[in-house]
Amino acid sequence: MLPRSQHLTTILRLSLCGVCLIAAFTAYTFDRQPEQIARIESWLFRKLTDPRQVRFDAALAEPDGKKAVRMMEQWTEDEAQCLRQDHLADKVQSAYQWLSHAAESRDDLPQATYWMERWLEFEDLSIIPQARYAELLCRHQQLRKKGIEILQGMVLRYPYHPEPAINLVNALLLENRPADAWQVVRDNYTAIRSNLCTVLWDIGDGFDYESRRSTILEVIENGTLRIGFSIAEACTGIELRLPPFLTALLSEPSITWATEASSAPLNLCDPKLQSRTGVQLELNEIEFNMGRLRCDGGSTPVIRLKLPAKSIPGTAFEFRAQLQQLPTRALMSPLRKDEFAELVTVLTNRGETENVALLRRFRALATAEDNFELFWHKEGSEFGADRSAQTPVALWPENDKVRFVAEFTPQAEAADLRFDLPGGLGIAFTIETVTTTVSGVRTEVQKQSLSILSTNDLTFSDDQFLVTGNDPYIIARLPVQVAFDQVRIEGTVQ
Amino acid sequence: MRAKLAFAWQWSATATLPIALFFLYWAFGTFQQWKSFTVDYDTRPAVLTLHQAGVDRFRNLARNARLAISPDSLALVPEDLALRTVQLFIGDRQLSQLNNRLPYSGYEFVDGQLMFPDGLHEVNVRYRGDYLLHWGFEKKSFRVRSKNKELFDGLQTFNLIVPKFPEQVNNYLGYRLANHLGLMAPRCELVNVMQNGSNLGMYEFTEQIDEGTLRRYGQAVGEIFVGDLVAKSSIKGITNHVFELPETWEQLVDTKGRIPGSHAPLDHLARILAGSPSEESMAQLAELLDMDAFGAFGAFEILTQTHHFDECHNWRLAWNPWTQKFRPIIWDPTPWNPELRPAEGSAIALDLVVSRLGIWLYRNGDFLTARHKSICEFFTHGKAEQFLHEADAALTKASNALDYDPNIRPTLPADIRAGMVSFRAFIERTFHDVRLAYVEAAGTVRCASLPDQSGIALEVHGRSPVEAVLLRCNQQVQRPTRVVLRHLRNGKRVETDLTGATIAQNNTLRIPARMLCQLAPCFRFIVGQPLRQHTLNEQPGYYELILDDLSAMQVVDILVLRGNEEKRTEACPAIEPSDLRWLYQSTPPHPNRVPQVWRGTIVIQGVREIRDDVVIEPGTVIQMSSEASLIFRGRVDASGTTEQPIQFVPAIPGGTAWGCMALAGNGCNGSRFRHCDWRGGSSAAIGLHQFPAMFAVHDCADAELRDCRLLANTAATCMVHLAHSSVKFDGVEWQNSSADALHSELSQLQLTDCQIRGAGENGISLNASSAILCDSDLANAKDTAIVVSAGSSLIAVRTKVRRSNKGVLVRDESYADFVNCDFLACQRPLLALHKDWRHPGGAQVSIRKSLFSNNKSLPNAEGNSRILVQDCTLDAQDQPAVDITKKRKDNHVQFVDCDGGRTPHKLTPIEILPQFDALLPLARNIWTSVCADVRGSNRE
Secondary structure, eight states: HHHHHHHHHHHHHHHHHHHHHHHHHHHHHHHHHHHHHHHHHHHHHHHHHHHHHHHHHHHHHHHSSSHHHHHHHHHHHHHOOTTTBTHHHHHHHHHHHHHHHHHTTTTHHHHHHHHHHHHHHOOOSSSHHHHHHHHHHHHSSTHHHHHHHHHHHHHHSSSOOOHHHHHHHHHHHHOOOOOHHHHHHHHHHHSOOOOOOEEEESSOOOOOOOOOOOEEEEEETTTEEEOOOOOOOOSEEEEOOOTTTTTEEEEEEEEOOOSSSSOEEEETTTTTTTHHOOOEEEEESEEEEEEEEEEEEEEEEEEEOOOOOOOOOEEEEEEEEEEEEOOOHHGGGGGGHHHHHHHHHHHHHHOHHHHHHHHHHHHHHHHHHHOOOEEEEOOOOOOGGGEEEEOOOEEEEOOOOOEEEEEEOEEEEEEEEEEEEEOOTTTTEEEEEEEETTEEEEEEOGGGEEEEEEEEEEEEEETEEEEESSEEEEEEEEEEEEESSSSEEEHHHH | HHHHHHHHHHHHHHHHHHHHHHHHHHHHHHHHHIIIIIIIIITSSOOOHHHHHHHHHHHHHHHHHHHHHHHOOOGSSSSGGOOOEEEEEHHOOOOOOHHTTTTGGSSEEEEEEEEETTEEEEEEEEEESSSSHHHHSSSEEEEEEEETTOTTTSSSSEEEOOOOOSSOOHHHHHHHHHHHOOOOOOOEEEEEEEEEEEEEEEEEEEOOOHHHHHOOOOOOOOEEEEEEHHHOOOOTTTTTGGGGOOOGEEHHHOOOOOOOOTTHHHHHHHHHHOOOOOOOHHHHHHHHHHHHHHHHHHHHHHHHHHOOOSSOOOOOEEEEEETTTOOOOOOOOOOOOOOGGOOOOOOOOOOOOOOOHHHTTTTTTHHHHHHHHHHHHHHHHHHHHHHHHHHHHHHHHHHHHHHTTTOOOSOOOOOOOHHHHHHHHHHHHHHHHHHIIIIOOOOOOOEETTTTSSEEEEEEEESSSSSEEEEESSSSSOOSSEEEEEEEEETEEEEEEEEOOOOTTTTTEOOOOOOOOOEEEEEEEOTTGGOOOEEEEEEEEEEEEEEETTTHHHEEEEEEEETEEEEOOOOSOOOOBBBSSOBOOOOOOOOOOOOOEEEEEEOOOOOEEEOOEEEEEOOOOOEOTTTOHHHHHHHHEEEESEEEEEEEEEETTTTTTTTOOEEEEEGGGEEEESEEEEBBBBBBBTTEEEOOOOEEEEEEEEEEEEEEEOOOOOOEEEEEEESSOEEEEOEEEEESSSSSSEEEOOOEEEEEEEEEEOOOOOOOEEESOEEEEEEEEEEEEEEEEEEESOEEEEEEOOEEEESSEEEEEEEEEEEEEESSSSESSEEEEEEEEETTTSSSSOEEEEEEEEEEEOOSSSEOOTTEEEEEEEEEEOOTEEEEEEEGGOOOTTTEEESSSSEEEEEEEEOOOOOOOOOGGHHHHHHHHHHTTTTOSSSOOOOO
């Protein structure tokens, strides 16, 4: 026994010495070589987190749908310890979202709802899962009331966010409550919105949100938006982040800054901006729209300018535009439904003139937002999809109507034209001019020289086409059969 | 040698075992901490590296070991240099519950105990704080909430917060500075905390803000809004900008059955801020914010160089429903943050624009003036020096406490010492630079004649506001018929009328033209400080002063009043006009105040708000339609006569009630009502404003009602409601109020020769108010004739309290003194008690030279309340049950010299008691008529 115990003691002593040596080495490394510790740390971090992420990625990449779902479910169960502010929280949330979408695509609504519930239990302070969960509830007739309550609470708390408002409008329409749905649209339109713009400036090494950044108020005076500031440094670029969730048309957008040569405003919608001035323009979540800029509720609408030369330190910049606030497209779109045509009548009977005017205006906007479609044919042929073109329209909202312009470039020969108008019971269209371009020559076809052959789901009176059904179109004959490059239709929607 | 080696080998474990154990303990702990807060939890913006975790842990263990074997302890620190100790006890099970899965597990309250002055009491304890520092290390921040509504140091809930920076005292001194500037801030004290008998180290004992904070600062308990959308309370998918999301603000005041829409004031504020600055919106903002308080807040931001009140967090706004104004409460300011100090040699921030509210305020003349005043007062009234002394004392005490703190952060004492030195130096540097820029460098004012000679062009440079323009003429001057200050906005001229306040004295014309330079935004890169990159550049402000008959005045000198000094302007041939783009509300208008004159019969429909002064002639009848209300914002002079009283009556006799007549705001100061009658009103809620009475006086000083009558209001509301006001009632009669006849909050009132009869609830109800009551008669109150509560004080002389259910009720840290008064035929003539748990103390009442007769019971003082009945008559002949010898044991009423029938025991003069010092100026006059030789009010 004695030798054995001596043997054990020796091993113990040796082990203790070994630990001490490790301790000494560790102390030395911590004290003298912190960069080695950083290396060990990143290795350890990868060791501890990579396998978890790899399994998630593998589930995402799995081509077999059923197997992918099983893998993802297993992954979420294995990560049940993960909580909302952990590093892996985003992945867990993505997993719940993925599983819910997967269930939804299988038409398994209860399962989709279950996964959304799980997501909400995990993260109760996020807009998307709340809005989506409520939206799923609204699809069940028995649970719709609860879904609507959730969405109403969200709309109250986050009044300008489009997502809950859109879901609530749709849910209220399912409940046949167009008046309440309209109220939601109105409230969203008049909600408190951000008026804070963020400005980033580049001194030659790129834009960096964490360094050269500041905020400034937008100022709107008599419909003119002004954002003015100076930058103490010489800079080569300006990034102007307009207020998040802005929904507006910006006409005549320009930027001014004093250079040695000039300080004239530059029109940002000038197609030759770069060639004329050397200014490079980039947009994010902002679209060009017939010489204007359009923001439609994106969370980060950005105008980025690369200047042709470094600005002088202390240069004052000013961005200007005529601003016209609009509701988001997605929120306006349901207003074209027939229920709202009836609501117009109800509100008119109640004498709510202002309310009716706003509803009519938004319905006109929503209608005019939709694509217009043009069909054509020569003599002896029929209208068909192979001889058609679609185009988005440009809008000029006015007080009581919306002016629109639709440009088609069919490059075809036609004798008759068929304009398919966007549907919307009770909407009245006026076609003011039709312009054709033939070999670069523009010809305005007068209204009276257009002979209307027939209409569908439309009645014509007082120079207006009133939509009476779901497939409104006009067939018109041109004075002569021509091969044209472009057809441009201008008119109004009311 | 071999033997020595063998010996060393044999005994090696004595050295290697402790080292190995220490190492393993260290390694395990380090790994656990790093894994929890680096691998699992996302602690950003703070980051805990493995190296930092290891080094800190090693130093912490070493420090603990050294302190454990050291013979020194906290007890050795001299008392005047030591901090108070808070003793907290948390069981092992509860501790492991808190530490189970940090930080999540730490946010759930567990049971614990706290040492109160009278022993251990049950409390709830949890960890608090958003960031790693609060729960990531050995020393953790706590929130402690007492059970059973007990108050520890006057607080039900408080925080023990781990100091954030090497100097350890930032927030504590920040709150002290806030107090010096007159701002509301939580109570804060540096303390040592013992957990289960072991020293955890030095903490900031910090009040958790609630309605008690408002009471402490003499504010109405309205609402406290909390705007915090950061870290664990941030919302994903949205901007988290608190001023865009009013519904996300929490409300702190515990309002039973909170009124729906109580976010309305905040919503209103958010709507203003979400719009565009203009003269109108700036005026609305100035009406909604207590600009003096916000000016002090602006001064605080600069003096502490804090950027912690940003777009996303740390906003605490108190809403006062009576003054209709927001006031800021300082919370977690992290002042003089070492991580955000400008580098040595570079300038400190002279303006801090880190939030949308800041952007607005820096364009508002009222704010800029209030801020400047606050800064100047801080430097010129010796507050800066006083504060620096406090800072030195705090640093010394903290330094002593930290010597025995086992869990210091940073973990090297030398870093703390260095931090304290640079902290102290930075405060001084900040004060020096701010004083230089704001107090000493006033700037110049240039002047020139306008080309058409119609006025004077002025160009203001420098941050100091010009308070007035002085025109010295070579002859006696008359006040011009029109004085206007003009500025340019978008190329258009904007005029402000100053005629009303322009003063002509001898050969000098004093024009109250407040003029400021403008502060234009300039983005300037400052390393590592993205929030501070919105700096402001001074730009001269261009103004034109237009006076009728200027040429006839023969002006010889143009001076400006700036910082209480007269300064000569610099004359120049011409000044180029420029737009006032970055400044609004530069000067308040002072037009000639021509009062409206009301006479005959006037019918009021709906809500009518009158901003002008109003003179109401005798015999005027104001007929109030159903639910109509009349809100005066200017001074009212309603002088009726006995023959021709002024009447506020329902438009249709016996018709439905009208709303309210109110004096709202300090524009009504000095209003007078004589021989006026009010009848048939109720109350009103107009916009954000609540007027819970037929006649309301809110935020108005020096109002007076003489020989007036208030008769039969309807609905269960008060007849008269006072808040933040001072009002004199002389010969006023209240009859048959549906609820309280007179309810006063945070006001000062004086009633002489008044009669209150048949109050539906209380006759007079004082809440945090002070009152003098003299020669008055209160009878037939259904509940109580006089209620004195919530820290109120009352002196009553020669007043009768008759035939009421309760005569006088004094409670909750209130004082009342009755001299030469009668308490007649009441069920319970006098009660003193403690009711509201937020006021730890009871009531103190003294009754001197008074008469008790025909009452159904004795005066009664419960709990920690006291009543002293001195030299009074207790006439109980027809109520033999009232016998002072049979008073209950728990009745703390003391009868002194109350024998001897109706003859006073002593004839020595009666003094005003010291606790009524605040009322002394008001009481002095009536005190001359107090008689020592009489018991009761009878003078015959």
